[in-house]
Amino acid sequence: MTKPKLDLILNGAGEIITCVPELNNSIGRQRGMAVAIVGETIAAIAPRLELDSIWDTTTALEVDLQGKIIAPGFVDCHTHLVFGGTRAQEYAARMTRTAQEAAALGIPSGIQATVNMTQASSPEELTERASQTLNRMFRYGTTTVESKSGYGLNAEKEIELLQVNHNLQKIQPIDLVSTFLGAHDFPVDIPRPGYLDMLINEMIPHIAKHNLARFCDVYCDEGYYSDKESRLILETGLRFGLLPKIHVDAYANIGGSVLAADLKATSADHLNYTTRSEMALLAKTGVIGVVMPGLDFAVQHPRPFNARLMIAEGLTLALATDFCPGCWMESMQMVMQLACRLYQFSPEEAMYAATMGAAKAVGLETDRGSLEPGKLADIQVWELPTFEDLIYRIGNNAVSMVIKRGQIHHF
Ligand SMILES: [Zn+2]
Structure with a gap:
C-alpha cells in the first residue's frame, strides 16, 4: 500500500505549544516533536522518525527550526x-x-x-x-x-x-x-x-x-x-x-x-x-x-x-x-x-x-486555535529561548515565520 504524501515538515523546534490542555500542562507544551502538514492541514504531531513509517516524506519540504518555538497563530x-x-x-x-x-x-x-x-x-x-x-x-x-x-x-x-x-x-x-x-x-x-x-x-x-x-x-x-x-x-x-x-x-x-x-x-x-x-x-x-x-x-x-x-x-x-x-x-x-x-x-x-x-x-474552535491533526496549519514561529520570554521581552516581536494554511511566510 502506498503511503500518503506529506507536503511540509517542521522539525527541530525547541518546543511546540499546542494549546491542547493536558494534566499539569495547560497549554500542551511538547518537546522532541515535529509537525507534519498536508495541504492546508496539520496531519500529525509526532517524533520525526515516526513520520517515515506512516507517511511518504520523500517529497516533503523539511524546515529545520533550529530550536525555535512554535505555537498556533x-x-x-x-x-x-x-x-x-x-x-x-x-x-x-x-x-x-x-x-x-x-x-x-x-x-x-x-x-x-x-x-x-x-x-x-x-x-x-x-x-x-x-x-x-x-x-x-x-x-x-x-x-x-x-x-x-x-x-x-x-x-x-x-x-x-x-x-x-x-x-x-x-x-x-x-x-x-x-x-x-x-x-x-x-x-x-x-x-x-x-x-x-x-x-x-x-x-x-x-x-x-x-x-x-x-x-x-x-x-x-x-x-x-x-x-x-x-x-x-x-x-x-x-x-x-x-x-x-x-x-x-x-x-x-x-x-x-x-x-x-x-x-x-x-x-x-x-x-x-x-x-x-x-x-x-x-x-x-x-x-x-x-x-x-x-x-x-x-x-x-x-x-x-x-x-x-x-x-x-x-x-x-x-x-x-x-x-x-x-x-x-x-x-x-x-x-x-x-x-x-x-x-x-x-x-x-x-x-x-x-x-x-x-x-x-468567533465560533471557529473546530478548525483553529490549537495545533492538532485535522486543524488548519496556522502556525507562528518564535525566535525565543523559552515560552516565558514571550511575556518577558516587553514590546518585542518574537515572530520570525508564519505558516498560514500550510504556506510559509518568512519575515
Ligand atoms: Zn469593540
Missing part, C-alpha cells in the same frame, strides 16, 4: 479594523488634557470624528489602510482576525464596510471573520427610531441575504443601545442567521451580560462592570468572555476588568487587541504582556486566551 477576536483617518491628534492631546479641553482645541474626537472620516473615504482607501494593518498583524503572528463594521452608521456605508472585509480576504493571507456592528452608536443625521428601523428592516436582511457577516454585534452601554434595543437587534440578527456578539459593561452595567446569557451569545466583550453573579451566569451559559487589556490601557480605563474573578467563576476568556481608532493595538504579543502584568493572567492562561479562547469567541 493568534486569533484576534475583536477588532474595528475598517475605518477612515486616524485619531492620533486626539490621542496625543489626551495625554495632558481632558476630553473637553481637547474638543475645545478643535481636535476631531470620538466615534463621530471617525464616522465623518470613514464616510469621506472611498472603499479603495479603506481597503488599503486596513490591509496595511493586517500585514503588520500577520507579522506579529496573527492568522485570523474578526473585523466589525460600525463607522458607517447608514445602510449604504455599513454595507460597504462589510464588502471591504470581503475584499480584504482576497488580497492578504489572514482569515477574516466579518461582524455587522451597525449598532455601534446612533448617527447624528438620522432620528433614533428611524435608525433602529433601518438596522432591523433594511440592513440586517440585506447583509444576511448577501452573506456579508457571520455575526451581529451591538454596543450595549449607557448612552448607546439599551438592553431592550440590543435584544431587538440581536434577535432580528438571529432570525436572519447572524450569531450574536455583544459589547457589554464597558463603561456602565445596564444589563448587557444578562442579555448575552439569555441569547446564548457567542461572546460578551469588555466586562469591566460585570458583577460576579453575571460572570457565573455567562460561564454557565457557555458565553465566551472577551477582554481587551490594550483598550483599557489606551483609554486609561478607571475600572479594570477582573480577570481572576472571571476565571474563578469558570468563564472561558479570550484576549483581543480591540484595534480601533482609539486603540491602535496590532500586536497580540503585547496584549498578552499587558494581560499578564496588569490583569494577573498566568502566561499559560494568556496564551490559551489568545488562541483557543479567541477561536471559541
Whole structure:
C-alpha cells in the first residue's frame, strides 16, 4: 500500500505549544516533536522518525527550526479594523488634557470624528489602510482576525464596510471573520427610531441575504443601545442567521451580560462592570468572555476588568487587541504582556486566551486555535529561548515565520 504524501515538515523546534490542555500542562507544551502538514492541514504531531513509517516524506519540504518555538497563530477576536483617518491628534492631546479641553482645541474626537472620516473615504482607501494593518498583524503572528463594521452608521456605508472585509480576504493571507456592528452608536443625521428601523428592516436582511457577516454585534452601554434595543437587534440578527456578539459593561452595567446569557451569545466583550453573579451566569451559559487589556490601557480605563474573578467563576476568556481608532493595538504579543502584568493572567492562561479562547469567541474552535491533526496549519514561529520570554521581552516581536494554511511566510 502506498503511503500518503506529506507536503511540509517542521522539525527541530525547541518546543511546540499546542494549546491542547493536558494534566499539569495547560497549554500542551511538547518537546522532541515535529509537525507534519498536508495541504492546508496539520496531519500529525509526532517524533520525526515516526513520520517515515506512516507517511511518504520523500517529497516533503523539511524546515529545520533550529530550536525555535512554535505555537498556533493568534486569533484576534475583536477588532474595528475598517475605518477612515486616524485619531492620533486626539490621542496625543489626551495625554495632558481632558476630553473637553481637547474638543475645545478643535481636535476631531470620538466615534463621530471617525464616522465623518470613514464616510469621506472611498472603499479603495479603506481597503488599503486596513490591509496595511493586517500585514503588520500577520507579522506579529496573527492568522485570523474578526473585523466589525460600525463607522458607517447608514445602510449604504455599513454595507460597504462589510464588502471591504470581503475584499480584504482576497488580497492578504489572514482569515477574516466579518461582524455587522451597525449598532455601534446612533448617527447624528438620522432620528433614533428611524435608525433602529433601518438596522432591523433594511440592513440586517440585506447583509444576511448577501452573506456579508457571520455575526451581529451591538454596543450595549449607557448612552448607546439599551438592553431592550440590543435584544431587538440581536434577535432580528438571529432570525436572519447572524450569531450574536455583544459589547457589554464597558463603561456602565445596564444589563448587557444578562442579555448575552439569555441569547446564548457567542461572546460578551469588555466586562469591566460585570458583577460576579453575571460572570457565573455567562460561564454557565457557555458565553465566551472577551477582554481587551490594550483598550483599557489606551483609554486609561478607571475600572479594570477582573480577570481572576472571571476565571474563578469558570468563564472561558479570550484576549483581543480591540484595534480601533482609539486603540491602535496590532500586536497580540503585547496584549498578552499587558494581560499578564496588569490583569494577573498566568502566561499559560494568556496564551490559551489568545488562541483557543479567541477561536471559541468567533465560533471557529473546530478548525483553529490549537495545533492538532485535522486543524488548519496556522502556525507562528518564535525566535525565543523559552515560552516565558514571550511575556518577558516587553514590546518585542518574537515572530520570525508564519505558516498560514500550510504556506510559509518568512519575515
Ligand atoms: Zn469593540
